[in-house]
Each structure stands twice: as structure tokens, then as C-alpha cells.
Amino acid sequence: MKNLTHQKIANVLASNGYLSERVLNVLRASTVYCLDLSSSMNNEGGLNLSGQDVLRVLDQPHSFRFLSELCLSGTSLRDSDLVHIQRLSNLRKLLLESTGIGNEAIFLLTGLKQTLTHLYLAFNPKINNDAIPVLEIFLSLSFLSLFDTGIDMSGLRRLALVICKDNRVVDIEIPVCCEEYIDNLQSKYMINPRAPLIVDSSVCAQLSEAALARNLAAHAKFNTAIVASGTKIEMIERLVKILETREMDLVVRDMLWGDQDGIP
Structure with missing residues (x-):
């Protein structure tokens, strides 16, 4: 038990889908660096009843001050749900793949523009070129996944011009249609x-x-x-x-x- 850490406890609870609103309230002042809420926000079999309510814990003052990675991939989110993660001032890596979010959700992430280094937006077709002006201002990004989004070459050109102008290096996963275009x-x-x-x-x-x-x-x-x-x-x-x-x-x-x- 002496090697048991808050992070190890959170990992076990996350893998079993037990990170409910009540459990997160217990952990919110602890030294947890990574949270995977995917299983806990999945209502499969009726085992997890909290749904989006668990995100409200993240919005409380001084909650998860050490958190640097948050995974919400595969959960069903409303764009407005992302307002609850803006207080996570140390968040570096955010996984939002296959969540059903659109452009409004990206606008709600601007509070993290100085800290995010890895942003995963793949498999969200409602995110399109209108999100590009917001993505441009995430100056710390070193990885961005746009695979299977609604962004096309027009949006990608605009984003590339800004990144080039700022002399930034960003590893980007792009939609298949854009990849095929560049390849040809x-x-x-x-x-x-x-x-x-x-x-x-x-x-x-x-x-x-x-x-x-x-x-x-x-x-x-x-x-x-x-x-x-x-x-x-x-x-x-x-x-x-x-x-x-x-x-x-x-x-x-x-x-x-x-x-x-x-x-x-």
C-alpha cells in the first residue's frame, strides 16, 4: 500500500468506469496528473449514471490543479460541456475524439490556448473551416489531430500559413481528402x-x-x-x-x- 498514489487510484477507478461526480469530488484536491473519463461517462449497461455531470467537478475552484492530461474520447458531449474544463490551468493534452462536438466547442477552449500542447479532435465531422481562426491562436500546440473532421484544403491552407508565419512546428493529422490532395x-x-x-x-x-x-x-x-x-x-x-x-x-x-x- 505504501506505493499507492492518487494517480494509481484514479487509473484503477477510470478503467472500471467508477469516476462519478462523487468520486471526483473526493479526488479533486489530490495530485492527479491524468484523467480518463471515457468509461465513466459512458452509459453502457446503465452502470454509469453521472453523464456530463462529472465535468462540473472540474469547474470548481482549485479542482485538479495538477491535471495535465484529460481524455474524453468516445463520450457524447454537447459543445457547451467544454465550458467546465477552462479552469484546468495546467492542462497540456486534451483528447476529444469521437465526441460529436462542433465549432462552438473549439471556441470554448480558448481559455487553454496558452497551455495546450496536444489536441485531439479526430472523428468530429461537425468541426469545419469556421474553427480555423480559433485553432490559429493555440500557440503552444505541437500536435493537432484533425483527421475525419469537416476541415478541407481551404481551412488547412489558412492554418498552415499562420503556422509558417510564426515559425512554429506542429505535427498535424489531416482529413483523408486533404492528404489525397497533397499527395497528388x-x-x-x-x-x-x-x-x-x-x-x-x-x-x-x-x-x-x-x-x-x-x-x-x-x-x-x-x-x-x-x-x-x-x-x-x-x-x-x-x-x-x-x-x-x-x-x-x-x-x-x-x-x-x-x-x-x-x-x-
Whole structure:
């Protein structure tokens, strides 16, 4: 018994789904660093009756001051339930996979933006691009799981640009559709144009019609959907969009794979 710690007690109770509201109230002033509430908030077989009520204990003053990891994965949460974890000032790792939460829940996590280093949001399709402006401000994140969320390339590009600008390194798990897109960039446009072809979208308006057509034709060799003709204004707009998309896509690729300079 001399080696029995508060953490070991919490682990045993968690594995059996016994972390009810009453039990958490007993433990809330103890030195517990990790809590897994998944089984205790699961009503399977009618054994656990507390449901979301257990989260209210976390919201009490001076509760679980040492807690650095909280797992709620697989539980059924309302977005508003996450208001109860904002007092966990030492929380570093938060697992919210398959909880049914949406964008509002992410907004309610902003109180943890300075401390969270690992955030697991996978398998929550209601989280979409509208959550990106909030995720951008979590400056301490080193790991972010967005797998099987509603976030697409548009949102991922925005997030990657901010991370790159801040010189941060974040390991990100992305949705399958985004992964497939990045894996197949060579079918979207010419990845590495060489002179006299251009890569700077800001100079498109200065090109002649022949030069515009030449640039578009080069990209069309990789993507037959690209039209290499039209009026000068149409070709400028088309080439600008291609080059801007290319630039942002490469930022995403470098964020995911590391610096790919010189690699086609």
C-alpha cells in the first residue's frame, strides 16, 4: 500500500468506469496528473449514471490543479460541456475524439490556448473551416489531430500559413481528402516552373498574351482541366489563381512533410 498514489487510484477507478461526480469530488484536491473519463461517462449497461455531470467537478475552484492530461474520447458531449474544463490551468493534452462536438466547442477552449500542447479532435465531422481562426491562436500546440473532421484544403491552407508565419512546428493529422490532395499535387499544376515560366502571381498582369498562354499551357500538361487560351484578362485571372493556390499548397506540404525545397 505504501506505493499507492492518487494517480494509481484514479487509473484503477477510470478503467472500471467508477469516476462519478462523487468520486471526483473526493479526488479533486489530490495530485492527479491524468484523467480518463471515457468509461465513466459512458452509459453502457446503465452502470454509469453521472453523464456530463462529472465535468462540473472540474469547474470548481482549485479542482485538479495538477491535471495535465484529460481524455474524453468516445463520450457524447454537447459543445457547451467544454465550458467546465477552462479552469484546468495546467492542462497540456486534451483528447476529444469521437465526441460529436462542433465549432462552438473549439471556441470554448480558448481559455487553454496558452497551455495546450496536444489536441485531439479526430472523428468530429461537425468541426469545419469556421474553427480555423480559433485553432490559429493555440500557440503552444505541437500536435493537432484533425483527421475525419469537416476541415478541407481551404481551412488547412489558412492554418498552415499562420503556422509558417510564426515559425512554429506542429505535427498535424489531416482529413483523408486533404492528404489525397497533397499527395497528388503533380496532377493540379506544374509544381516547379522554371524560367521563363513564372511563380510570382503578382507579375501576371505584366505578361504578354503569348507569355500568359505559355505559362498556362505548361500547367495544362499536368492538369487537362486548365484552359490555356481566352482573353488576356481571363488568362491573367486564371494564372493568378493557379500560382496563388500552388504557393499555399506548398506551404501546407512543407508543414506536413518538412521543407521540400528542390523536391518535385
